[in-house]
Amino acid sequence: MFDTSTRAKAAALAFEESPVAQLMTRYRRIVEINRALAGLFGFERDDLIGRSVQKLYPxxxxxxxxxxxxxxxxRGGKSRYYxxxxxxxxxGGEVFWARAKGTTLTPDDPYELMIWSFEKIEGKPYRSVRLTAREKEIAPLIGSGMTSKQIGExxxxxxxxxxxxxxxxxxxxxxxxxxELVSQIVVAV
Structure with a gap:
């Protein structure tokens, strides 16, 4: 049996060395990341800790x-998972398609403490391209089926x-x- 201190160290090591890209957030600010997440997104740990997760969105x-x-x-205890x-x-600005899974550790206040995992989806018919800020706003809306008029509004x-x-x-x-464009930028709605 492990004592409490050894268990805590083992848990921290397991998180850090997990092959799954993971981060912990408190109210959508990054509290901790593991090595796999740093590798997936190309950031150093110090670039993300304490920052809003918005930094990882296009x-x-x-x-x-x-x-x-x-x-x-x-909200309202409907689910602990998303x-x-x-x-x-x-x-580097590369936009990629990813599967995100999150769970709250505080169901009464879901964003208080969450754990997220991310996986780059290679099989999607999406090619990584450099998009301008406006293209990053418009692409998902096109992918969700909105018309140019709806997007403009x-x-x-x-x-x-x-x-x-x-x-x-x-x-x-x-x-x-x-x-064909929509097939490249399909967005789960």
Whole structure:
């Protein structure tokens, strides 16, 4: 049998050396990360500890939307778990498709303390490309099936501006129509 001190050290070592990319958050601020997460996102530990998890999202809109979805699922004790597939962003600006799984350790206040795991999804028909800040906002909305007019209204820009960005995205993803573009940027809604 392990004594309490040995068990605590073993648990800390297990978290640090886990092959699964994991982080702990308190009110959506990063409390701790493991080596696998640092490798997946390309950040050093000191770059993330104490920072908002927004640093790992390609846009503020994604950060807000996914946060609202997660809270809706967990609030009121509906569930302790949340899972989705989403765009994430590495330190060099590379946007990639990932599976995220989170669990709260404080069901009465879900965001008080959570553990998250992330897995890069290689099999998705999504190619990593460099996107501008506006493209990072527009791409998930296109992927969720919104029209240029709906996207423009949501973002407070004209539908023609959205169409210009849609055309640039199509060129970056090397596709010829919106259906092919959506297949590249599918977003779990």
């Amino acid at each position: 846009s503020t809109a994604d950060f807000m939307r996914i946060g609202d979805q997660c809270e809706e699922v967990m 899972e989705d597939e989403r765009f994430m962003q590495a330190s 949501r973002l407070g820009i004209s539908h023609r501006t959205v169409e210009v960005h849609r055309a640039k995205l199509m060129k970056k993803f090397n596709v010829h129509n919106t259906a």
